[in-house]
Structures are given as structure tokens and as C-alpha cells.
Amino acid sequence: MGSPFKDHHRHHPSLAKKLIPWTFYAMIPLVLFRVYFYPFALHHTTTPILSSSSFVSPPPSLLEEETSCDFTSGKWVPDKRGPLYNGSTCGTIKEGQNCIAHGRPDRGYLYWRWKPKQCKLPRFEPNTFLQLLRNKHLAFVGDSMARNQLESLLCMLSSVSAPNLVYRDGGENKFRRWHFGSHNFSISVYWSPFLVKGVEKSNTGPNHNQLYLDHVDERWAADMNGIDMVVLSIGHWFLHPAVYYEGEQVLGCHYCPGLNHTEIGFYDVLRKAIKTTLKALIDRKRANGNGIGAFVTTFSPAHFEGDWDKFGACPKTKPYREGEKTLEGMDAEMRQIEVEEVEAAKMNSIQLDRFRLEALDVTKLSLMRADGHPGPYMHPFPFANGVTERVQNDCVHWCLPGPIDTWNEILLEVIKKWEYESRREE
Ligand SMILES: *[C@@H]1O[C@H](CO)[C@@H](O)[C@H](O)[C@H]1NC(C)=O
Ligand SMILES: *[C@@H]1O[C@H](CO)[C@@H](O)[C@H](O)[C@H]1NC(C)=O
Numbered sequence: 501m502g503s504p505f506k507d508h509h510r511h512h513p514s515l516a517k518k519l520i521p522w523t524f525y526a527m528i529p530l531v532l533f534r535v536y537f538y539p540f541a542l543h544h545t546t547t548p549i550l551s552s553s554s555f556v557s558p559p560p561s562l563l564e565e566e567t568s569c570d571f572t573s574g575k576w577v578p579d580k581r582g583p584l585y586n587g588s589t590c591g592t593i594k595e596g597q598n599c600i601a602h603g604r605p606d607r608g609y610l611y612w613r614w615k616p617k618q619c620k621l622p623r624f625e626p627n628t629f630l631q632l633l634r635n636k637h638l639a640f641v642g643d644s645m646a647r648n649q650l651e652s653l654l655c656m657l658s659s660v661s662a663p664n665l666v667y668r669d670g671g672e673n674k675f676r677r678w679h680f681g682s683h684n685f686s687i688s689v690y691w692s693p694f695l696v697k698g699v700e701k702s703n704t705g706p707n708h709n710q711l712y713l714d715h716v717d718e719r720w721a722a723d724m725n726g727i728d729m730v731v732l733s734i735g736h737w738f739l740h741p742a743v744y745y746e747g748e749q750v751l752g753c754h755y756c757p758g759l760n761h762t763e764i765g766f767y768d769v770l771r772k773a774i775k776t777t778l779k780a781l782i783d784r785k786r787a788n789g790n791g792i793g794a795f796v797t798t799f800s801p802a803h804f805e806g807d808w809d810k811f812g813a814c815p816k817t818k819p820y821r822e823g824e825k826t827l828e829g830m831d832a833e834m835r836q837i838e839v840e841e842v843e844a845a846k847m848n849s850i851q852l853d854r855f856r857l858e859a860l861d862v863t864k865l866s867l868m869r870a871d872g873h874p875g876p877y878m879h880p881f882p883f884a885n886g887v888t889e890r891v892q893n894d895c896v897h898w899c900l901p902g903p904i905d906t907w908n909e910i911l912l913e914v915i916k917k918w919e920y921e922s923r924r925e926e
């Protein structure tokens with residue numbers, strides 16, 4: 501079978517350049533994605549949701565003046581204190597990311613903290629977070645990275661207050677909600693790997709995803725009125741084979757040999773998906789008048805150094821040093837698109853009261869943490885019978901506890917800054 505991109509390479513050098521990163525991912529058999537992202541068909545029943553509440557201010561002592569800080573550039577420095585939680589603190593860590601429970605022997609990866617260049621990133625303060633979000637509802641929406649980040653946050657919050665699981669959908673834990681009675685704070689996770697309407701490939705249906713780029717996914721968007729803050733996190737699912745629709749017509753496809761559609765890659769598709777999503781958020785908030793804070797978590801780099809099913813696929817045990825690893829290629833492109841779309845949406849929402857939007861720009865700091873993935877410990881005790889020739893590795897998601905906890909430290913700092921600004925405006 502010839503390259504599906506061959507003609508494009510000849511006629512459109514710029515398109516060819518855009519498509520090249522995909523060939524890197526072609527090394528990873530698609531079966532792996534089944535292991536990681538479990539794309540099962542899904543039947544979600546929406547439940548009634550708590551309506552949003554009036555804002556209750558936290559005590560002023562929580563909020564010192566925040567000067568704005570660029571959290572994106574910096575370095576990882578040793579930190580003796582270690583994580584706020586362990587694998588049994590919260591009971592919600594997905595098995596494949598509970599690395600210590602699965603026998604990961606080294607612990608060094610737990611003792612680092614992110615040091616931005618011009619400022620300090622404080623250690624996560626669960627009480628502050630809960631007080632700032634008292635009577636509010638925060639939702640994580642996206643793919644398994646959204647869930648990974650949610651579980652990190654949930655575990656850190658659980659170290660001071662116990663959440664109750666108040667809703668879960670029957671199937672794969674893809675839609676869940678917890679309530680912290682101590683602060684009447686709700687936190688949810690919504691599975692929506694494209695944010696826009698999509699049909700995930702399945703064993704019974706077509707062997708590719710179908711994306712409807714001009715329709716937001718109502719499985720989460722229908723609940724937006726009852727949500728005060730949302731963290732959107734997508735990316736990796738856009739690498740899969742897919743057919744794209746816009747205006748009820750086929751726009752093109754990504755890796756669909758055998759189908760008579762034009763290969764268009766996935767970068768512009770990601771851009772359109774985010775554009776549609778942020779526009780829907782803005783339009784709906786404009787229509788019903790209640791505010792929202794929205795974050796887009798930027799692309800989370802994977803760290804495969806060889807075959808995904810060979811020993812040592814992501815063997816590092818220490819972060820990269822400053823300057824040792826540059827952000828480039830697909831990681832850079834995906835991040836760039838997300839950051840640009842957030843900036844564009846900010847301009848579109850400028851007159852909108854109580855609408856706040858920020859990119860949670862974690863790509864670079866995550867790129868430096870090749871040591872933070874489960875690797876073979878995605879499965880329990882993978883070497884119990886010695887090292888075998890084949891062993892599956894997860895070099896995409898993050899161990900919990902692990903570097904992803906830092907994402908939520910930054911999340912809290914931005915929320916604190918928003919809160920400080922809105923008090924100054926009063
Ligand atoms: C986990 O942390 C709890 C306290 O939050 C502690 O009681 C428990 O011993 C720890 N478990 C392990 C395995 O370290
Ligand atoms: C709890 O929070 C919800 C919003 O998440 C709000 O509608 C409700 O009024 C709050 N309850 C109390 C007792 O404040």
C-alpha cells in the first residue's frame with residue numbers, strides 16, 4: 501500500500517510538512533490507543549445538574565496581590581517535600597496511572613517542583629482551592645488527559661476534605677461527579693475527546709472517528725448552564741484516522757485509505773474544533789448571562805523512545821534539565837494552535853462580563869518530564885516473571901502522584917489571580 505500522502509507531498513510542500521509528524525505516531529500501533537483511550541461506544545444519559553449559585557467570597561487573607569507570572573518557562577528543581585497524596589488517599593486513581601501500587605520501584609520522580617523563571621509557583625493549597633470554589637461546579641471536559649488531571653486534583657483536595665461520588669454513568673466511568681460537602685463544591689468529568697460532536701470508531705461501526713466540526717458535543721455542552729468553571733483538554737485523539745464533516749458535508753479526512761476523501765491532516769481540524777467549542781461557550785454564556793471561567797489545557801507531549809511494546813519505551817527517571825529538550829514538531833504545533841485559539845476567543849468575548857478564559861500552558865513543562873509516565877507500570881507488576889520481550893508501555897499519561905499535579909498548581913494560581921482582579925474591579 502502506497503503512502504496516502506504521496507500526492508499531497510508532491511503538490512503541496514507545506515501540507516506535506518504538516519503531515520509529517522503523523523508518521524512518528526504511525527510507529528505506535530492503533531491497538532495501543534484502544535488500551536489507552538478505550539474508545540467504546542457510549543450511551544450517556546444526562547442528569548439534572550445543580551444550577552449555578554451566587555458567588556461567596558473567600559476570606560481576604562487568601563488573596564495577596566498577584567503580579568502576573570509566566571508559568572511556561574522555567575526549570576524543574578529538586579524538592580524534598582514530595583506529593584500531597586498517595587495511591588490510597590482518594591480511591592479514584594485510574595489503575596493504569598497508580599504507578600506505585602503497580603510496582604514502579606523508583607521514587608525520584610516524585611521529588612521535583614516546577615520553578616518558573618520570574619516567580620514562584622506555590623505548592624498546591626487544597627483549602628484555598630476549596631474556599632475559592634465554594635458553592636461552585638467545576639467540570640473537566642475532554643479525553644483521558646482531562647481525566648488524568650481531574651484525578652490529580654481530586655486526590656489533592658481529598659487530602660483535606662472527603663468527596664462523595666454523586667453520579668457516575670453506567671459504563672466506563674466517563675461521566676462522573678463528586679460533591680465536597682464541606683464546601684458545597686462539585687467537580688465533574690465529561691468524556692468528550694473532540695469537544696465537538698463526534699462518533700468514536702468502534703468494533704461494530706467504521707474503523708475511523710467521525711467529527712462534526714461545526715457542532716459542539718452536547719453530551720457536555722447541554723450542562724453548561726450549571727457549570728461555573730470548565731477545564732477543556734484534548735489533543736491525542738486527533739491523531740487517529742478520521743473523517744471530518746462541516747456543514748453536513750465531508751470536509752476531508754485524516755489517514756483514510758480506501759475512502760475517496762481528501763487527506764487534510766489534523767492541525768486545522770483541531771483548530772476548528774477549539775474554535776467551535778469556545779464560540780459555543782461564549783454564545784451560551786452571552787445568552788443566559790451567568791459567568792464562567794474556562795481553561796484550555798495545552799497539548800501534553802508523549803515520550804516514546806522506541807517501540808511502545810518493548811522494554812524501556814520511556815525509561816527516564818529524572819526530568820530533562822533546562823535547555824536539554826526543545827519544544828518542536830507536533831507538540832509545538834498542537835500547543836500553538838490551542839494558545840492562538842484561546843487568544844482569538846478572548847478577543848471575541850472582550851465585552852462579555854464575567855467570562856474568563858486562559859490557556860493552561862503546560863506543554864513545555866510537561867515535555868521535560870519524560871520520567872513521569874507509567875511506562876510498563878500501566879499494568880500491575882509487569883516484571884513479576886522477569887523481563888519479557890514484549891511489554892506494553894504508557895508513555896502518554898502521567899503517574900499519580902506525578903508531574904501532572906503541577907498543572908493544578910498553576911490552575912489554582914490563575915483562579916487566585918482572577919479572584920483578585922474581580923475584587924479590585926468591585
Ligand atoms: C497514604 O497516606 C495516608 C495519609 O493520607 C497514610 O495514612 C497511608 O499510610 C499512606 N499509604 C501509603 C501506602 O503510603
Ligand atoms: C450549593 O451549590 C450549588 C451550585 O453548585 C447551589 O445551587 C446551591 O444553592 C448551593 N447550596 C447552598 C446550601 O448554598
Ligand SMILES: *[C@@H]1O[C@H](CO)[C@@H](O)[C@H](O)[C@H]1NC(C)=O
Pocket residue numbers: 760
Ligand atoms: C472520488 O471523488 C471524486 C470527486 O468527489 C469523484 O469525481 C470520483 O468519481 C470519486 N471516485 C470514486 C471511485 O468514487
